[in-house]
Amino acid sequence: MGLLPLEKQSKLRQFKDIEDSMRGLIAEMLIRNIIKQKNLRNDYQFKLATTTFGKPYLPDVENFKFNLSHSEDWVVCAVDENQIGIDIEKEKLLDLQIAYQFFTKKECDYIFSLKNHQMQRFFEIWTLKESYIKAVGLGLTIPLDSFSIILDSNDSTIRFESESNDTAFYFKQYTIDTFYKLAVCARGDHFPTEIKQLNVDDLVSKIIG
Ligand SMILES: CC(C)(COP(=O)(O)OP(=O)(O)OC[C@H]1O[C@@H](n2cnc3c(N)ncnc32)[C@H](O)[C@@H]1OP(=O)(O)O)[C@@H](O)C(=O)NCCC(=O)NCCS
Structure with missing residues (x-):
């Protein structure tokens, strides 16, 4: 923790749940390690800025973008040159009927067209939509029903339809663990086929040598 800027340390200490605090700390270590390894900064104590919508970014480096997410046992990070x-x-x-409240008709059709796997499909759509919202970085000012993620179960393609004119977004899902869904949204269709996995010990030893 001592390697982080003081304001970040104090934010992490404010979490009531120690596990939330740990996930936040691991996320910080993960992105700082990537940035240091790419020689974009010389140490680990550099400041990350946040947009008015809370999306963290590395100031003064135009062609390096990242995003983080955490849920229970996992902390994940994606980096790219663009959004x-x-x-x-x-x-x-959870009550899957909330899909009708938040998702588009096409997305609900995908979730409820089968009797089985509705919960898995719900979380597929959820993570894909959230990955888009997080790529754009404007939070829930983007109405969840203003865009659709269309999953074709026959050929595994993912299409994006939006009320906005800017539809140049690409999506990929990764399998990381049972009972988890993981999705990435990027400006280009050049996703790695596999994810690099590190455990906390590996990450700590990379940082403290
Ligand atoms: C904060 C938000 C970006 C994501 O929240 P989340 O899914 O609960 O949390 P995740 O673990 O995926 O992501 C959190 C991380 O995203 C990053 N983040 C914060 N604000 C962000 C923003 N506006 N855009 C992109 N990334 C952001 C931060 O690194 C944050 O980490 P931190 O909490 O340790 O600081 C925001 O989109 C939100 O509140 N979403 C509500 C979730 C929802 O209702 N989704 C509907 C289903 S599609």
Whole structure:
């Protein structure tokens, strides 16, 4: 923790739940390690700025973008030269009917067209939509029903339809763990085929040597 800027340390200490604090700390270590490894900064104590909507970014480096997400056992990070968003969620039991309140008709059709796997499909749509919202970085000022993510279960393609004219976004889902859904949204269709995984010990030893 001592390696982080003081204001970040104090933010992490404010979490009531120690696990939230740990996820936040690991997320900080993860992105700082990536930035240092790419030689974009010389140490780990540099400041990350946040937009008015809360999206963190590395100031003064135009062609380096990142986004972080955490859910229960996982902290994930995606980096790219252009806008990027990532979302991980652990599946949990909830009233799937809320899909009708927040998602588009096409998305609800995808979720409810099968009797089985509705919860998995709900979280697929959830993480894909959230990855787009996080890539754009404007939070929930983007109405959730103003765009659709269309998953084609026959050929595994993911299409994006939006009321906005800017539809040049690409999506990829990764399998990371049972009961988790993970989605990334980027400006280009050049996703890595696999994710790099690190455990906390590896991350700590990379940082403190
Ligand atoms: C904050 C938000 C960006 C994501 O929240 P979330 O899914 O609960 O949390 P995640 O773990 O995926 O992401 C949190 C991280 O995103 C980053 N983040 C914060 N604000 C962001 C923004 N406006 N845009 C992109 N990334 C942002 C931060 O790194 C944050 O980490 P921190 O909490 O340790 O500071 C925001 O979109 C939100 O509140 N969403 C509400 C969720 C929802 O109702 N989604 C509907 C289903 S589609």
